[in-house]
Amino acid sequence: xxxxxxxxxxxxxxxxxxxxxxxxxxxxxxxxxxxxxxxxxxxxxxxxxxxxxxxxxxxxxxxxxxxxxxxxxxxxxxxxxxxxxxxxxxxxxxxxxxxxxxxxxxxxxxxxxxxxxxxxxx
Numbered sequence: 001x002x003x004x005x006x007x008x009x010x011x012x013x014x015x016x017x018x019x020x021x022x023x024x025x026x027x028x029x030x031x032x033x034x035x036x037x038x039x040x041x042x043x044x045x046x047x048x049x050x051x052x053x054x055x056x057x058x059x060x061x062x063x064x065x066x067x068x069x070x071x072x073x074x075x076x077x078x079x080x081x082x083x084x085x086x087x088x089x090x091x092x093x094x095x096x097x098x099x100x101x102x103x104x105x106x107x108x109x110x111x112x113x114x115x116x117x118x119x120x121x122x
Contacts, residue, residue, distance in 0.1 A: 022057050023108065031055055038099035087117040 027035040032042065045051050066072070083089070091097055092114045102108040 025055065025057055026108075036100070083117070086120055088120060090116050090118070092116060 026032070029035050043051055043053060043056075097113040097115075098111050101111050103111055
């Protein structure tokens with residue numbers, strides 16, 4: 001039995017080139033008005049509550065998207081709560097961080113800026 005390596009290689013390459021375009025999904029102007037502008041109120045209703053949207057894909061998609069998603073969510077929540085409980089967070093010079101521009105290719109993140117953490121219980 002002879003294995004056709006060229007066919008195997010083409011299938012291998014096609015398999016690994018397919019993937020979720022998460023950036024495209026999060027910046028689709030048909031779904032999000034002004035997709036390049038940060039707007040927290042897209043996900044908050046009139047009562048001030050967070051509204052979950054299936055159009056947000058923070059951990060990729062599919063059955064094997066991220067094995068550590070639940071651990072990451074829990075750890076991030078605990079870390080964030082401890083920081084908010086123990087510190088006041090402000091920017092240097094009380095200027096807002098630059099949210100209109102981002103860096104990165106696969107994972108978008110805001111441009112670097114500096115913050116000050118002041119202890120609450122001094």
